[in-house]
Amino acid sequence: MKKFSFRGGTHVREHKDTAAIPATRLPEPATVAIPLSQHIGVPAKPVVAPGDHVDIGTVIGTVETGLGCPVHSSVSGTVKEITSYNNAQGQPVQSIVIENDNLRTRAATVVPPGIKLEDATAEQIIEIVKNAGISGLGGATFPTYAKIQSAIGKVDKVMINCAECEPYITANHRLLLERGEYIIDGLEILMHALGVKEGILAIEDNKMDAVTEMESLLKARDNVGIRIAVMKTKYPQGDERQLIYAVTGREVPAGKLPADVGCLIVNAETSAAICRAFYRGIPLVSRIVTVEGDCVKHPRNVRAPLGASYMDLINFCGGFVKEPKKIISGGPMMGQSQWDFNAPVTKGTSAVLVFSEEHDRINTIHTACIHCGMCVHHCPMHLMPNYLAEFAKEKRYDEAEKMNVMSCVECGTCSYNCPAGVQIVQQIRVAKGVIRAKKR
Amino acid sequence: MDQNTDFQNKLLTVSPSPHIHRRGLSTASVMKDVFIALLPAAIWGSYAFGWRAAVILLISVVSSVAFEALTEILLRRTVTISDCSAAVTGLLLGMNLPSSVPFYIPVLGSAFAIIVVKQLFGGIGKNVMNPALAARVFLTLSFAGKMTIFYPFRQTVDAVASATPLASLKTGALPEGTTIWNLFFGQTGGCIGEVSALLLIVGGVYLLIRKVIRWQIPVAFLGTVALLTFLFPRGGLTAFSDRLDFMLASLLSGGLLLGAIFMATDYVTSPVTPWGRVIFGVGCGALVVFLRYFSAYNEGVSFAILIMNAFVWYLDKFTMPRVYGKERREKKPKA
Structure with a gap:
């Protein structure tokens, strides 16, 4: 079998220990705090007030103009307060706190749209995806409806990103095994909306059981338009630029989008969410979260309602076995460390990782850059991170820009492989921030 | 649960x-890997030239x-001897000295x-030249007499200096x-660490397997020497076998292997x-x-590497990889 790959990158120790454990539903949390901005774009405005009754799927925040997604209640109960919390990026975000009545009643608005796929128009599908509040579930949280809209007439391939190249995370892996049907349905809907004949499921070769499962599902459907691309396990294979290059040999030009080279890429769970919205009318109110790390007693995947606190998830997984030193939202390569144990699960939370002191990389010894070239060797964008970091440190931002610092995808491969322990990618982020601010 | 609430009061990183x-x-x-890779050749040097070599x-x-x-300490910097780079510099320097030198030379x-x-250039990672090589050249120029007395293989007691292969x-x-074969196994005179070609290659293979060095520098370095010495041998050699012998002798003698595998690949200066x-x-x-053929010295490896050290930034700049999603040369917008 031909395995697809890209130049650069690195094999990161996988730690995919939760792959064999079925995902479990989180017991109803007592309260949820649902942020109104879980996506890239304009934050939603609250449309409920404290004291209002809401059900699962009731719209609690809307975006009228601009890029954005509506927000739905993930539990049934009473709105307690509308307050401001800090999100995973550290910015204050308006959030709606809902007290759970544990009845799990569905809102009257949650009804199947009742459109047959053959008859559905692109506009109808986009509308359904928009109203379901679906944004990219891989972590980037770009509103999916806008992604589809911008791809109309431009693409010849739709790809489902099932690479899951971050260590520890197995949420997509479990979804492939447990809800493979939904993912394929979602892909069919997208292909139909865009009039595309070619659909690709891109899976890394550390998930061969999922490949077998998807193969048998595809066979049962006798579907000719969809194929599976098995990719070598390598970080950052799940970065859409690397994925497009690996599977199609096309390079996304700097500053352009995948649609500009004829590809639409959505995450596996996003595809499943599109399927649920289209066939059953269920908005995006829950997701699978991998709860892992050496501090967690029973690591596993949890189906959690949006807005449930990290502590709810950790307690459900048996609590801590060691003193936690770092809590990460997302994978260890690109995820954000949190300072609050009670941060809420959002649309972008693919994992909650809890590490003790010995797992924390602050323990690595730090010397000056020794010019070894490991970062250059491994950079998937073929940059020279050592020089970029040096320029950033010395505030020589113009030179950094000339050396294409803006092409950096911040995957962290450079820092991971740096013997000197230099925080290369962080210095690059600083340079990018300054350059972006100058341009504004 | 109590324990959990307890943990929750802790600060997170x-x-x-x-x-x-x-x-x-x-x-x-x-x-440490570089040090380990150097050890076999260093130990062989001590065997070849006796206890003096080990002491040096x-x-x-x-x-x-x-x-x-x-x-x-004097410059009030953090003391960085635990990164082992000074030990490697020391070992390389020692291996670049003849066993005859007085003990104050090292x-x-x-x-x-x-x-x-x-240190005057800013410490680890900041130096422009390879420290061990620069020191060797400094010593060669300052103590020309002492630095060119080479004892023959396994004869250290009152030995008479002999002509080196170079x-x-x-x-x-x-x-x-x-x-x-004498050259290959290291049964010859020369600097302490440069005599055993075999053990230097073994060290190089170890570094390649450990991915400490990449193949480009040693292969390009040795390949160029091989090609040039084969095409343009000294002494008017014409026959194929003579040329081949001359090429092999040139590759295996002097500090070439030590330089190509361990000194030219020094991260900071390549x-x-x-x-x-x-x-x-x-x-x-x-x-x-060029230097071996035409300079006043028999050896040219140290000078060659030091000269190339000066070009590192330009080489990096002009061989910058093509960035994903970018043209190799950006078309300049017309003014």
Whole structure:
């Protein structure tokens, strides 16, 4: 079998220990705090007030103009307060706190749209995806409806990103095994909306059981338009630029989008969410979260309602076995460390990782850059991170820009492989921030 | 649950991603690998030239580490001897000395390498030239007489200095009684660490397997020397087998292997791009042949590498890899 790959990158120790454990539903949390901005774009405005009754799927925040997604209640109960919390990026975000009545009643608005796929128009599908509040579930949280809209007439391939190249995370892996049907349905809907004949499921070769499962599902459907691309396990294979290059040999030009080279890429769970919205009318109110790390007693995947606190998830997984030193939202390569144990699960939370002191990389010894070239060797964008970091440190931002610092995808491969322990990618982020601010 | 609430009062570390790091990889681990890779050749040198050689190596390593600590204390920098780079510099310097030198020579060399070449330029990672090589050249120029007395293999007691293979190669032939195999196994005279070609290659293979060095510099360096010495041998050799012998003798004698495998690949003073490394290696190789043929010295490896050290930034700049999603040359917008 031909395995697809890209130049650069690195094999990161996988730690995919939760792959064999079925995902479990989180017991109803007592309260949820649902942020109104879980996506890239304009934050939603609250449309409920404290004291209002809401059900699962009731719209609690809307975006009228601009890029954005509506927000739905993930539990049934009473709105307690509308307050401001800090999100995973550290910015204050308006959030709606809902007290759970544990009845799990569905809102009257949650009804199947009742459109047959053959008859559905692109506009109808986009509308359904928009109203379901679906944004990219891989972590980037770009509103999916806008992604589809911008791809109309431009693409010849739709790809489902099932690479899951971050260590520890197995949420997509479990979804492939447990809800493979939904993912394929979602892909069919997208292909139909865009009039595309070619659909690709891109899976890394550390998930061969999922490949077998998807193969048998595809066979049962006798579907000719969809194929599976098995990719070598390598970080950052799940970065859409690397994925497009690996599977199609096309390079996304700097500053352009995948649609500009004829590809639409959505995450596996996003595809499943599109399927649920289209066939059953269920908005995006829950997701699978991998709860892992050496501090967690029973690591596993949890189906959690949006807005449930990290502590709810950790307690459900048996609590801590060691003193936690770092809590990460997302994978260890690109995820954000949190300072609050009670941060809420959002649309972008693919994992909650809890590490003790010995797992924390602050323990690595730090010397000056020794010019070894490991970062250059491994950079998937073929940059020279050592020089970029040096320029950033010395505030020589113009030179950094000339050396294409803006092409950096911040995957962290450079820092991971740096013997000197230099925080290369962080210095690059600083340079990018300054350059972006100058341009504004 | 009580324990959990207890934990919740603890402060968490908030730091930028990535939150993990390649296990077991550090500057010290890299330097230790280089040290280990050098050891077989160093031990062979001590066997070939006796206890004097071992003492010189020891003095060199100890004084390098001591000077590093001392300078850093005086300059109020963090003491970085635990990264093992000073020990590697010391060992390399010692291996680049003949076993005949007085014991103050390695001390002087270490002082020059560490204080002048390394610390005054800003310490690890900031030096422009390879410290051990710069020190060797400094010593060769300052103590020309002492630095060129080479004892023959396994004869250290009142030995008479003999011609090294390199000296007689200037006329196109190996010294009487020396074969290519002697050179390969290290049964010859020369600097302490450079005599055993076999063990230097073993060390190089170890570094390649451990991915401490990449193949480009050694292969380009040695390949260039091989090509040039084969095409343009000295002494008017014409027959194929003579040319081949001359080429092999040139590759195996002197400090070429030590230089190509361990000194030209020094991270700090070599390019980071694959093509930059190839050009760097080719440049070193061409200069070695040129200097060996036409300079006043028999050996040209140190000078060649030091000269190429000066070009590292330009080589990196002009061999910059093509960035994903970008043209190699950006079309300049018309003004």
